Amino acid sequence: MKYVIETINLTKKFNNKVAVDNVNLHVEKGDIYGFIGRNGAGKTTSMRLILGTLIPTSGEILLFGKKDLNNQRRRIGSLIEAPGIYKNCTAFENMKRFSILAGGDDKQIKELLEFVGLGNTGTKKAGQFSLGMKQRLGIAIALLGNPELLVLDEPINGLDPAGIKEIRDLILKLNQEKGVTFIISSHLLDELGKIATRYGIIHAGQLVEEISARDLQERCKTCLNIITKETKKAQEVLLKNDWLHHYKIDGDKISLYSDIEHPEKINEALVKAGIPVEELSFSGNGFEDYFIERLGK
Amino acid sequence: MRQLLRFEFRKLFKSKAFYVCFAISVAFILITALTMKALEPELKKLDENYQSVYSGLTMLKDVFSNGQIAILGGIMIAILVCEDFGSDTLKNVYARGYSRQNVFYAKVVAVLTAYLMMLFADMVLSLLFGTFMFDGFGTAGNNYVGAFFGILFISLAYFVIFFAISYLCRKLSLAITLCIVGPIAMNLLLSLGDTLVSKLGDFKFSDYWLDGRMKQMVQADVGGGQIAGAIIVSVIVIAGFACLVSLINRHRDI
Numbered sequence: 001m002k003y004v005i006e007t008i009n010l011t012k013k014f015n016n017k018v019a020v021d022n023v024n025l026h027v028e029k030g031d032i033y034g035f036i037g038r039n040g041a042g043k044t045t046s047m048r049l050i051l052g053t054l055i056p057t058s059g060e061i062l063l064f065g066k067k068d069l070n071n072q073r074r075r076i077g078s079l080i081e082a083p084g085i086y087k088n089c090t091a092f093e094n095m096k097r098f099s100i101l102a103g104g105d106d107k108q109i110k111e112l113l114e115f116v117g118l119g120n121t122g123t124k125k126a127g128q129f130s131l132g133m134k135q136r137l138g139i140a141i142a143l144l145g146n147p148e149l150l151v152l153d154e155p156i157n158g159l160d161p162a163g164i165k166e167i168r169d170l171i172l173k174l175n176q177e178k179g180v181t182f183i184i185s186s187h188l189l190d191e192l193g194k195i196a197t198r199y200g201i202i203h204a205g206q207l208v209e210e211i212s213a214r215d216l217q218e219r220c221k222t223c224l225n226i227i228t229k230e231t232k233k234a235q236e237v238l239l240k241n242d243w244l245h246h247y248k249i250d251g252d253k254i255s256l257y258s259d260i261e262h263p264e265k266i267n268e269a270l271v272k273a274g275i276p277v278e279e280l281s282f283s284g285n286g287f288e289d290y291f292i293e294r295l296g297k
Numbered sequence: 298m299r300q301l302l303r304f305e306f307r308k309l310f311k312s313k314a315f316y317v318c319f320a321i322s323v324a325f326i327l328i329t330a331l332t333m334k335a336l337e338p339e340l341k342k343l344d345e346n347y348q349s350v351y352s353g354l355t356m357l358k359d360v361f362s363n364g365q366i367a368i369l370g371g372i373m374i375a376i377l378v379c380e381d382f383g384s385d386t387l388k389n390v391y392a393r394g395y396s397r398q399n400v401f402y403a404k405v406v407a408v409l410t411a412y413l414m415m416l417f418a419d420m421v422l423s424l425l426f427g428t429f430m431f432d433g434f435g436t437a438g439n440n441y442v443g444a445f446f447g448i449l450f451i452s453l454a455y456f457v458i459f460f461a462i463s464y465l466c467r468k469l470s471l472a473i474t475l476c477i478v479g480p481i482a483m484n485l486l487l488s489l490g491d492t493l494v495s496k497l498g499d500f501k502f503s504d505y506w507l508d509g510r511m512k513q514m515v516q517a518d519v520g521g522g523q524i525a526g527a528i529i530v531s532v533i534v535i536a537g538f539a540c541l542v543s544l545i546n547r548h549r550d551i
Contacts, residue, residue: 048388051388051391051392052391052392052394053387053388053391053392053550053551054550054551055548055549055550069394070394070395070396071394072394073392073393073394074393074394076392076393076394078388078389078392080388080392081385082385084384084385084386084387084388084389085384085386086308086380086384086386087384088313089311093311096307097304097307097308098389100300100303100304100307101300101301101304101389101390101393101395102393141389151392
């Protein structure tokens with residue numbers, strides 16, 4: 001089994017609107033897969049399809065390399081959108097109920113509640129919890145039964161900085177010590193950047209790119225800026241030479257994010273075409289700029 | 298399936314709504330019995346030869362004919378069924394690999410158990426109140442046992458309708474409204490239909506619906522044909538609604 005999650009041309013339509021369009025997702029065992037996209041890009045829908053709360057319009061899903069999805073889903077913990085909890089019950093009762101389905105005894109329930117900081121909530125009903133506390137309870141429920149894969153949709157929503165750090169440490173601990181695989185969506189790219197080992201970028205229902213954190217770092221490290229008054233002509237030259245893959249144009253500046261290993265060749269081609277290059281320089285780039293560039297395409 | 302049943306029954310026995318509806322249904326029976334008892338002296342004043350028609354057996358049947366228990370049952374079913382939709386907890390269940398059909402069947406078993414518990418408790422209490430507060434246990438008329446089974450089938454048919462409405466609506470307020478208004482609206486429509494066709498002969502639309510059949514079942518003497526008719530109508534309603542909700546559920550997103 002190479003992939004813990006593999007989707008093949010996964011598609012979901014709501015009436016005539018395509019929410020997920022032929023997505024081929026690949027999550028390897030041990031990955032912390034950061035799933036990134038704008039609001040409405042199809043992240044949550046993809047996750048819900050994987051978890052079986054939505055039925056795909058077409059395409060295939062393989063979990064742990066197998067097609068018997070319901071059996072494989074027993075190995076998955078999840079937190080999708082707002083946590084699903086019984087508001088008129090205590091945190092312990094919520095955990096107790098879901099432990100019947102997911103596994104886990106009273107000892108594990110107490111440990112998990114302690115871990116997420118809800119060990120002292122006593123008889124307080126979940127409906128009276130703050131947003132952050134509800135989120136913590138949702139995470140504790142997802143962790144019941146020691147799942148091998150965790151699907152988390154915006155898991156740090158509503159958490160304070162200390163809570164965010166605790167969850168980040170927990171994710172890293174589970175990943176490194178127990179080999180738990182994660183697929184996490186988050187708008188907080190910096191937070192995701194601290195833990196993700198691989199990224200999937202989704203836009204308008206389509207998976208734009210899957211990239212490892214190492215590759216991403218390489219790409220973000222440098223970006224080649226070409227400043228010229230004739231950006232249109234320069235674009236044509238770059239395109240002709242197959243250098244125009246990942247790029248951004250801002251006024252007189254063309255920023256290239258890939259195929260920039262030989263800037264001297266780029267310069268030579270531009271000069272030969274009679275394009276006055278005012279400046280050719282490398283600059284560093286953040287995750288955010290890279291994602292915006294990829295999502296903007 | 299075993300885990301799903303344990304899950305559903307834990308929820309059921311921890312549910313306040315279940316106990317509240319249970320208590321209200323018992324209170325309904327007690328109030329009905331006390332009201333009838335309080336009316337007895339007045340009736341005797343009006344008619345010296347008045348003899349109580351009430352007994353354990355008559356009260357047992359009457360309790361189910363006035364519709365209060367059915368409506369209360371509808372409310373209880375709506376609360377129990379819609380809880381998981383309202384709190385968005387069903388996604389946790391599906392996401393752990395439990396199939397839509399198994400989740401559905403487990404819920405049917407748990408909610409049906411709650412409904413039957415309420416029904417049988419009400420039956421026993423109405424029998425006891427009727428026996429000790431009025432004219433003893435009473436004597437069973439023709440086909441009393443058959444009529445009793447007819448009532449049970451009709452009650453089960455109501456259960457299936459209320460369950461289907463709640464499962465398809467998902468929203469508690471809408472489900473409760475439909476469970477209360479639905480049967481009333483249906484009866485009004487049937488009465489209108491009966492009035493319109495009354496000149497054509499003995500045909501009555503209400504004979505083909507549960508309420509009309511329930512009225513027949515609580516009469517003093519019930520014919521064998523009427524009992525068979527009640528059971529057939531109930532079975533058709535049960536099969537129809539069960540198939541409908543089961544089919545829709547199979548392909549439904551949450």
